[in-house]
Amino acid sequence: MLYTKRIILAVIFSLFAALSLTLKLTTMDKPDLTDQWVKPFEISHTLLQKSFQRLGHSRLINSPHYAAEIYTGLSGNPECNGLLFILSMPENSEAEALLATPSGFQTEEKFYILNHHIYDTFPSYRFWLSKIKHRLLQLFGLEYKQNIVFGVSSTDQCLNARTLPWSRIVKELYLLSPQNSSQYEN
Amino acid sequence: MRIRGLNRNCVASVVIFICLANTLIRPIANAISDHGIWGAAINSFGVNTAVWFAVGMVVINLLKAPTESANKNDHLIISIIMLGTLIPSTTISWLCLAVFSVWLLKTGQTAYLRTASAILLILSLRDPLLANASNVFNTEILAIDTFLVSTILSVIDASIYQSSNLVMGGDGVKLVILKGCSSLTNLSYAFLIWYSITKTYTQQITNKAWLALLLILSGIFAFNVIRLAFMATGEASYHLLHNATSNSLQSVLMLLAVLFLSFWGAKCFIQRG
Numbered sequence: 019m020l021y022t023k024r025i026i027l028a029v030i031f032s033l034f035a036a037l038s039l040t041l042k043l044t045t046m047d048k049p050d051l052t053d054q055w056v057k058p059f060e061i062s063h064t065l066l067q068k069s070f071q072r073l074g075h076s077r078l079i080n081s082p083h084y085a086a087e088i089y090t091g092l093s094g095n096p097e098c099n100g101l102l103f104i105l106s107m108p109e110n111s112e113a114e115a116l117l118a119t120p121s122g123f124q125t126e127e128k129f130y131i132l133n134h135h136i137y138d139t140f141p142s143y144r145f146w147l148s149k150i151k152h153r154l155l156q157l158f159g160l161e162y163k164q165n166i167v168f169g170v171s172s173t174d175q176c177l178n179a180r181t182l183p184w185s186r187i188v189k190e191l192y193l194l195s196p197q198n199s200s201q202y203e204n
Numbered sequence: 205m206r207i208r209g210l211n212r213n214c215v216a217s218v219v220i221f222i223c224l225a226n227t228l229i230r231p232i233a234n235a236i237s238d239h240g241i242w243g244a245a246i247n248s249f250g251v252n253t254a255v256w257f258a259v260g261m262v263v264i265n266l267l268k269a270p271t272e273s274a275n276k277n278d279h280l281i282i283s284i285i286m287l288g289t290l291i292p293s294t295t296i297s298w299l300c301l302a303v304f305s306v307w308l309l310k311t312g313q314t315a316y317l318r319t320a321s322a323i324l325l326i327l328s329l330r331d332p333l334l335a336n337a338s339n340v341f342n343t344e345i346l347a348i349d350t351f352l353v354s355t356i357l358s359v360i361d362a363s364i365y366q367s368s369n370l371v372m373g374g375d376g377v378k379l380v381i382l383k384g385c386s387s388l389t390n391l392s393y394a395f396l397i398w399y400s401i402t403k404t405y406t407q408q409i410t411n412k413a414w415l416a417l418l419l420i421l422s423g424i425f426a427f428n429v430i431r432l433a434f435m436a437t438g439e440a441s442y443h444l445l446h447n448a449t450s451n452s453l454q455s456v457l458m459l460l461a462v463l464f465l466s467f468w469g470a471k472c473f474i475q476r477g
Contacts, residue, residue: 024210031286035222038289038297040228045292079380110342112382115368122376146339155295 062190064183065089070102078105078116086120091177100174104191108166111140117171125171126180131169134185140167212272219282220266220324224259226289226297227331254393258327258469259321261400269316281307295335301328315407322398332393336384340381343368345388350381351430352429359438371436379436387428394420394462401466415468419463427458 034193073088086105089099103120107113107130117128130137141167145167152165168188173181228251235243243453248256281304288300305328308321338345345368354366363374371379398420402413431454435442444450 019212020446027210027215029323031218031222034286034289038226038286039221039229039294041290042226042438043233043293051347080410110339110383112342112346112369112380114343115370116380118367119370138341146336149339152291157291157296170400 026134062187064187064190070184073101078113078120083194084113084116085093086117088121091172091174097112098174098176100172100177102177102179103169105169105171106191107140107169110145111142113169114140117169123173126175127177128169129180131170131184131188133165136180136184140169148178158203170180207435212278213266213269215274215278215282216304216308216317217266219260219285220301220343223285223289223297223304223328224299227301227328227370230294236474252393253455254328254396258323258396258400262323262327265316265320265323267316267446269320270314272317276312285346288362289300293453295332298328312409316445319403322403324397326396334389334392338388342383345386346381348430349386349432351414352425353379353381353432353436356429356433379442383433385428387425390424390428390458391421394424394458397459397462398466398469401463402470403469405470408461410469412471413469416465420465423461423465424458427454 070089075085075092076088077085084105088104089102089104091100091102096116099132101123103117103123103125105113105117118125128138130140132141133148135141137144144174148165168184168191170179170184207384225469228249231250238244239247244250249370267335285300285304288303289297291297302325305321305325309318311326312318312321347366349367350369350371354364354371356366357378361373364378365372369381370377371381395417398413400419402409402416431445435445
């Protein structure tokens with residue numbers, strides 16, 4: 019009787035082991051957010067309408083993960099020649115200090131955008147909760163969309179960076195992202 | 205000793221093995237995929253050596269534990285744990301292992317089984333706690349390393365100062381300290397090794413073991429900070445200290461130091477006299 023019980027238990031354990039390991043291996047290909055956001059994205063239509071021009075794409079440090087999009091602002095206003103930096107921060111706040119002095123420029127304004135809200139400091143706790151929520155929902159197949167934080171800084175107050183319609187701009191940036199853009203929403 | 209029913213240690217070992225396999229399968233698969241089987245083996249299959257060491261200590265304790273008999277409550281817990289491992293999340297698998305460790309710790313009748321459970325609990329909580337803490341408190345954690353690096357460098361160059369996780373100098377940014385450079389990960393692995401050795405070889409954690417822990421943590425912290433400070437002095441020293449060979453050498457040196465101090469703290473060296 020005990021021998022039979024052991025055999026049955028061994029079979030059950032083997033099945034559980036095989037099934038659980040197979041599930042782990044077959045669900046490994048989660049998109050790496052960091053890799054997706056290092057590629058330059060085109061200027062958003064809204065920024066274009068606000069007379070911004072895209073200057074380029076610059077790595078802030080010698081790491082592929084942190085590269086900011088650089089825009090000049092208000093091309094119709096010769097007295098305002100500030101620069102606008104937009105940095106995607108898909109993991110955490112470690113690039114926060116880089117936004118204060120991007121590529122050697124001193125910035126006058128710095129803020130962060132997550133879920134339609136603007137924050138003065140990196141919203142670490144809210145971002146973490148957002149990731150937990152999305153991961154849990156993803157596990158049960160209910161949702162597969164994740165927001166990331168965008169860091170914004172400007173070298174001149176005349177750009178009025180905070181007053182730009184960031185909800186629309188970020189949505190456009192998501193749509194313009196190189197891979198799987200439909201997976202993301204703001 | 206003849207027991208009635210299933211051997212609890214045997215069943216627990218199988219459950220622990222399945223949970224551990226679920227937590228480690230992804231990094232192992234990635235390592236094999238990236239480097240091939242032999243390359244992955246040289247790199248301990250993408251899993252830190254401290255984790256393998258802790259697993260080894262758990263196995264040693266389980267092998268020494270006298271047999272116990274499994275009961276209905278054990279069957280219930282094991283069923284729940286096994287269902288939990290079906291969720292395709294490494295974090296959930298670690299948490300399942302943690303829950304099972306707590307169960308064994310509370311209900312284990314022998315010291316060896318409780319020791320194995322205690323080591324497993326630390327092992328299983330390390331990864332999820334560290335990952336989440338470093339996301340929520342990332343700025344504060346990096347600021348500690350940056351503050352110490354800036355303090356050391358400011359002795360040589362008075363223009364050095366700290367700005368969040370940047371080491372700044374008169375000519376701009378000297379060094380950016382990212383999550384991977386932080387001392388916290390190394391400290392957590394060192395604690396895991398120390399705890400595994402100390403719990404396995406001592407009945408109770410002695411003052412000498414606590415002293416060993418203090419020496420280990422302060423040594424690793426100091427080593428990391430000084431290394432970062434050297435990296436901030438210039439491009440040449442940065443590349444010298446920030447390559448694969450240097451990282452491997454550092455890992456080996458730290459591992460040997462931690463092992464030596466941990467065994468010293470557990471009084472495991474034979475006294476010749």
